[in-house]
Amino acid sequence: MKERLIELYNREKDVIRGSSSPLVNRLRQHAFTRFRDKGFPGTNLESWRFTDLTPLLNTEFEINLANRFGNIDTEKLFTCDVYDLDTFSITILNGWFVHKYAPLSKLSDGTIIGSLAKAMEVYPELLDQYIGRAAKPDNYEMAALNTAFFQDGLFIYVPEGVKVNKPIQLINIVDSPNPVFLQPRHILIAGKGSEITLVHCDHSLTHNVSFTNTVMEVFAEEDARVDHYKIQNKGRNSALVTTTFIRQEKNSKVTTNIVTLNGGFTRNTIDNEISDKGCVSDHYGLYLVDSNQHVDNQINIDHASPGSLSNQLYKGILDDKAKAVFSGKVLVRRHSQQTEAHQNNNNILLTDDAKVNTQPHLEIYADDVKCSHGATVGQLDPEAMFYIRSRGLCERSARQLMMIAFASEVVDKIEIEALRKRIHSMVEKRLKGELSICDQCVLHCNSKEPTTFNIDLSKL
Amino acid sequence: MADKNDKLLKEVGSSDYKYGFYTDIEMDQAPRGLTEDTIRFISAKKNEPEFMLEFRLRAFRHWKTLKEPEWAHVEYPPIDYQDLIYYSAPRKKPKYESLDEVDPELLETFEKLGIPLEEQKMLAGVAVDAVMDSVSVGSTFKETLAEHGIIFCSFSEALQKHPDLIKKYMGTVIPYTDNFFSALNSAVFSDGSFVYIPRGVRCPLELSTYFRINAANTGQFERTLIVAEEGSYVSYMEGCTAPIRDENQLHAAIVEIIAHKDAEVKYSTVQNWWPGDKQGKGGVYNFVSKRGICEGENSRISWTQVETGSAITWKYPSLILKGDNSSGEFYSVAVTNNRQQADTGTKMIHLGKNTRSTIISKGISGGESNNSYRGLVKTSKNAVNSRNFSQCDSLLLGDMCGAHTFPYLDVGNKSSIVEHEATTSKISEDQLFYCLQRGIDMEGAIGLIVNGYAKEVLSKLPMEFAVEAQKLLSISLEGSVG
Amino acid sequence: MLSIRNLSVSIGGKPIIKKLSLEVREGEVHAIMGPNGSGKSTLASVIAGRDRFDVDEGEIEYMGQNLFKMPAEMRAREGIFLGFQYPVEIPGVSMANFMRTAINEKRKYLGLDPLSGAEFLKLMEEKKKIVDIQSKLTKRSVNEGFSGGEKKKNEIFQMALLEPRLAILDETDSGLDIDALKVVANGVNKLRRKDNATVVITHYQRLLDYIIPDFVHVLFDGKIIKSGGKELAYELEEKGYEWVKKEAASNQ
Structure with missing residues (x-):
């Protein structure tokens, strides 16, 4: 798979680049070099010790470098049947933004929502200010791969002071008869004092084989508030790797909540950098897995600034031969005094074949802190x-x-x-x-x- | 005079050992560096049985294929293993003629610890000219043990007198293939201790006082093996509260414990290797492999450690709970100050049914030190109904130090319960002020609070060492709050 | 013994005590009363040497010495005792060990030999009677798991052991039932001598039925707005603080 991807990148560089800005293409090239040198992460890496990608990479995945969908009636594809859930709904089909009317909308309050590919064409300056600023392809192999190849995804820009009144609902659908390898990229920018809620649903419509490697970058500027819900309900042959980079400015509040109901293979990584004081960062997760499902949640919180609060609570129930991995890491840097950080992971095992590996880690270099962590399996x-x-x-x-x-x-x-x-x-x-x-x-x-x-x- | 003292030193250390630490054979130093010849030299000098030499050579060949581990949360300049001397004759002449020549700072520490004058001399390497109580203690001690059929001797002596036991047990808990330092130790170990408690015997003495004296001369690559037969009991104490200065910077010991059915082994360590100066220069690197196996049903092993020394500590006293209903405990206080780095913790591997383990770890960091707890709790599929509880707390003194907690929990069956809790906090200002208001100064207050914090672990130590360990904690933290 | 002159204290820029003056002489008992948030506890903490407050102006002289030049532990060794409103728990440190350390530190400071274990135990037995404290409490960790009443008794017990010249009791009566209150008050009375002084901080008159003050001061908004004899306490109990506030306001 690695060789195929390298070959593909070299051959189709121009197609992949499309209308990306020179900055984005520099990021791509850098990330590509990194992927070329390091390849897919192996179980020899600490963060991948309990999660082995290799069996998944044997499939001959199809990689589509062109959007074959264009305008389609997204309502025919699905209708959301959650009673009373009033959202602004967006669909990504097999990694491409699909739409009934327009690929990119600018609302009257200045909010921009739509396709990332289109946004790179229309707002290159705006994008260049953000894209790649939160992502750390050097530390995350799968993010490097995504950075080299991404072409489309969701783009949201909420201007200063705007409170988006309806939740944005992103529906990520995989529907393909052939095995597909998808790498969407999402960017969410919440300007100063803005508020936004994103409901992010990952689904497969069939049990066909797929591999999705998503990267999302979230920017919460001063006093912004971002609520990010992820509902993962995928078929047993799907592999989903998500890496979410969150950068928080002063007094911002970010909440993530990942509910994994199903999925063959799920790996969620959150990398949250708290770069100013007064931030609140809450991360919740629930995984209910059975059969041979594998779910892995990695949370890295970097308290790079004093006076912030972070909280992690992940819970799981495992049946059959399911396997769950949790790795929470809180880093409190030297000058990050008055930090409060809590971490908890609780698991219930229903069979002797189910397995949990949990590692709630604290790395603390400041003394005036309140940190705790706990993990239980039972x-x-x-x-x-x-x-x-x-x-x-x-x-x-x-x-x-x-x-x-x-x-x-x-x-x-x-x-x-x-x-x-x-x-x-x-x-x-x-x-x-x-x-x-x-x-x-x-x-x-x-x-x-x-x-x-x-x-x-x-x-x- | 010097010769007479020398003899006395020997007796104190090894009593009536024929092939103990201090044999009369004039020994040369091995040439610098590590080759198969070095190993043959060591083995020959010690007149070891053939199987021992072969074991050493196998370990050495394996070691050459290994790389030094890098995963621990510690940093140190690379060690040139070819620049070390792997064998040298035991120190023959006392370094000093009187205590006046000894570093006053060291003496001050001895005073604070309340170490008797004669022992101070022993520890500092001063010629001893008085008959020490310890000699008589040593011999009555040996007699009592012999009455019970207990073997307690140097590893070298055991190799001569009880080669079958050594052959049967050595390397069964920590094979030389286990890790880089265990391979190195297995190849070049100098000496150590062997303890064998026969079936049904309760060792009537704490195997401790003796070692307190002997500790000053412990080797660079020690090897300890403790075997407790069915239904036996022993409490073993190693280490020394006095700061041990040693010209050997690298220490890589191995301790193996085997507990058979219904046996109980308590192993306690107070470790205070020279941590180096305030800049961290010259301290000892303590890279130790310690592991016990609860081989039989209902067996029990506990590790209790108080770690205040070493520039760098890399140490995970671990337990394999193989026998059904066996239990293991790990109680640890690790103090780091100045530039010290400690990466320590435990592994509890649950294999048998209804196995129990408890981990209580208290890390205290001051100065610019880094103190990490790293622990693994693993329950296998067959370890049904096993239980673990871990409590790992960190206390930070000052804003330049680090406290880290890296637990790993692997649970592989539904009926086990594994719980881990940890907190990290600084010493409370309210507690400090309360003490100050009662007239206790800052250092006294910190000493009190820290000892209170560590009490749960200290209370597991044999009585006489608990008292010393308390003093040691206070002393270790002097100047920790900048 | 203690003379506070023109003291102003703030925390984080917020003024708490404003130009307060107070004179306490040997043998006297002073009661400082006032509603919550008037600065009573701050005053006690500042005298004891808590460093979280900023002293903006004024001075405190104790036994002829400038108190601000002495760190908290020196003040304690010189005989200032603070009975805490909320005594802190110190896990793992036994009461006996704690007090022995404190007494011996003080003795060392005064040039006396430390008490031996036996001597200390004897002293402790003696002092236990004063506050009717149970033996098991001294074996437990400092304040850990103590009930509210036990904590307060424990403060008086420590005061008995340390024999201060100036005792400041910060809301020692709060949370006590009437029996415990009597025990505490009784303890304080037994410890009264001609050469020591006590400052009782409270916002109820109740305690003052048992510890009879020589002077009563009303502290409000960081200032002593009225001082008087013990009758003042009854008056406050009857009429509340409002009339004093009004009186103070009209005086200005």
Whole structure:
């Protein structure tokens, strides 16, 4: 795969570059060199020790360097059926921005939303101010690969003081009969004092093989507030690698919440740099995995400035032969006094074949800090189980109640009520074994081969 | 006179050992550098059985294929392994004629630790001219042990007298292939201790006092092997609260413990190798491999360590909980000050059913030091119903130091419960002021609070060492708050 | 013994004590009363030497010495004792060890030999009676797991051990039931001597039924706005602080 990509880059350099600015192309070239030298990350790297990409790379993936979709009726492709969820909806199909009307819209308040490819054409100066400023291709191999190849994705610019009144909903769909390798890039710029909520849904419409390597850059400028929800509900043959770079300026607040309901292989990395004081950075995650699914969450928080607060809470339930990896790292630099950082990862294993590797790491160079971390792997609290059963509930109901309660701690952090209710009900369905792939979080897709996933509570 | 003292020194150290630390054979220094010839030289000088030489050579050949590990959170200039001397005769002549010649700073530390005058001389390498209590302690000690059939001797002596036991157990817990430093040690180890507790025997003494005296002359590449047969018990203490200055900068020891069914081994260390000066120059690099195996059912091993010394510490006393219902504990206080760097922690590998482990780690960093806890808790698929609880706290004194926590939890079955908790904080200003208001000065207050913070671990030490360790903690932190 | 002149204190630029003056002589008991946030605890902390406050002007003289030139531990060794409103917990440090260290540090400072373990234990047994403190408390860690009442008793117990010349009791009565209050007050009274002085900070008159003050001062907005004898406390209890505030306002 590595050789193919190198060859492809060298051969199709002009196509890949398209209308990118010279700056972007310099970034590409640098990232490409890095990929050429280092290749795909191997399990010899600390951050990839428990997650092996190699088996996934044996597939002959198709890589499309041209957008073959253009204008399509996105509503025909799907309709969001979350009751009461009023969003500004955007679709990325097989890595390309698709639209019914226009690829890029500028709203009356100055907000720009649309295709990244188009934005690179229309607003090159604006893009050059941001693109690549948050991403660290030198530290993240998959981000280097994405930087070399990306062509399209979502672009959002929220000007100073603008509060986007509706959540933006990004629907990332993979629908291809052949195995595809996709590398979308998303940029979100929240200007001074602005507010934006992004609901980011990753879906596959079929069980076909795909590999998505996404990079997202989020810029939260002074006093900005960004809420980023990610709902991942993918087919069992899909591989999803996401790397999100977040850069926070003074007094900004960023919240991420990743709910992984399904997915063959999922690897989420968040790299959050807190570069000024007064920032709040909250990261929540929930993963409910079974069969042979693999989910890996990596959170790196860099407190590069004093007086900020970060918080991580990731929880997971694992069934069958599922495997979960959590690696949280908090770096508090020398002068970052008055930092408060907390980290928590809790897991429940339902079988002896499921496996969890968790590494909540703290690296602290300042003394006036409050930091804590915790990790647990275990079962439901037998005391609580007994208490519930003593009130007349059967064991099965008691387990369900407890599991739902376990998951709720993360789901409750979702601030959009309609979405929170929806996720609650999906988690409940998931835990009761009633969630099928056509019952997707925000899609109504009428898949021909509905598959039920079943976390078997009786195994507890 | 000097000769007489020399003899006394020997007796104190090795009592009636025939082939102990201090044999009478005039020994040369091995030539600088490390080759198979060096190893043959060491083995020949020690008159070792053939299997030992072969073991050393295999280890050496393996070592040559390895690279020095880089993953620890420590930094030091590269070590030139060909520039070291791997064997030298034990120090024959005392370095000084009287305490007046000894570095006053060192003596001051001895005073603070409350070390008796005669022992101070021993430790500083001064000629001793009084009969020390320790000699008699040493011999009655040996007699008591012999009555119970306990073997407690130098590794060299064990190789001569109990080669079968050594052959059976050496390298079974830490094979030479384990890591770079274990391979190096296996190739060139100088000496160490061997402890064997027969079936059903409860060792009536703490194997400690003795080592307190002996510690000053511990070698560069020590090797310790402790075997506890079924139903036996031993508490073993190693190390010394006095700061040990040593011209050997690199120390790479191995400690292996085997606990059979129903056996219990308590291993305690107080380690205070010379950390170097305030700029961190000249300190000891302590790269140690320590591991125990709870081989049999219901066996139990605990590690307790108080680490205040070394310029660089790289040390993970670990346990393999193989026997069903076996349990392991790791209690650690690691203090770093000035430019010290410590990367220490433990590994608890749960293999047997219903195995239990507890980890309590208290890191204290001051000055410009870096103190890392690195720990692995792993439960295999078959280790059903195993439990681990880890509590790893860090205390920061001053704003130029670092405190890091790197736990790794791998859980592979549904019925195990693994919990890790950690906090990092600085010493509370309210606590400090409360002490000041009662008339206790800043350093006294820090000493008190830090000792209180570490109490959970200190209380696991044998009584007499707990008291010394407390003093040691306070002293180690002097000048830590800039 | 203690004379505070024209003291102004602020924290982070916010003035808390404004040109306050107070004179305490040997053998006297002073009560400082006032509503929450009037600066009572700050005053106590400044006298004891807490360095988080900025002294903007004024001076405090104690036994003829400039208090600001002495670090907190020196003040303690010279006989200033602060009974904390919220005594802090120090995990792992036993009360006995803590107090022995404190007493011996003070003795060293005064040029006396340290107390041996036995001597210290004897002293501790003696002083325990004063505040009716249970033996097990001295074995536990400093204030750790102590109830509110135990913490306050423990403060008086420490005061008994350290025998201060000037004791400042910061809201020692808060959170105490009537029995505990009597025990605490009784302890303070037993420790009263001709050559020492006590400053009691409280915002209830209740404590003053048991510790009879020679002087009562009303602290409001960083200033002493009224001083009087013990009757003032009753008057405050009856009428509240409002009338004093009004009186002070009309005087200006």
